[in-house]
Amino acid sequence: QVQLVESGGGLVQAGGSLRLSCAASGRTFSSYAMGWFRQAPGKEREFLAAISWSGGSTYYADSVKGRFTISRDNAKNTVYVQMNSLKPEDTAVYYCAAGQGSLYYTARSQYNYWGQGTQVTVSS
Numbered sequence: 089q090v091q092l093v094e095s096g097g098g099l100v101q102a103g104g105s106l107r108l109s110c111a112a113s114g115r116t117f118s119s120y121a122m123g124w125f126r127q128a129p130g131k132e133r134e135f136l137a138a139i140s141w142s143g144g145s146t147y148y149a150d151s152v153k154g155r156f157t158i159s160r161d162n163a164k165n166t167v168y169v170q171m172n173s174l175k176p177e178d179t180a181v182y183y184c185a186a187g188q189g190s191l192y193y194t195a196r197s198q199y200n201y202w203g204q205g206t207q208v209t210v211s212s
Contacts, residue, residue, distance in 0.1 A: 090120060126178075
């Protein structure tokens with residue numbers, strides 16, 4: 089069982105940056121692949137970025153590639169996403185997720201645990 093709690097969301101102007109954190113409970117955090125997703129009102133939950141259990145492999149959606157960076161600190165049971173050059177269309181609730189296994193995953197169905205989400209609002 090893994091419990092996830094996101095933090096770091098807020099209001100930022102277009103072109104600004106935010107770093108979201110996701111703290112995980114449990115002693116087996118390092119055995120989970122982690123991912124970030126977002127969901128805007130009226131839209132499907134969208135994959136953004138994923139990282140393998142070791143942090144050695146990452147994968148990004150085209151919509152955020154070059155602007156977002158996912159990382160993890162297994163000693164702190166935390167995964168991060170650094171978001172730069174934010175745009176109004178990045179406004180959404182952002183979720184972290186954990187999936188059992190060593191690789192990274194891009195599909196929602198591959199993740200077993202989800203956080204409650206944190207709101208990010210980008211003003212123009």
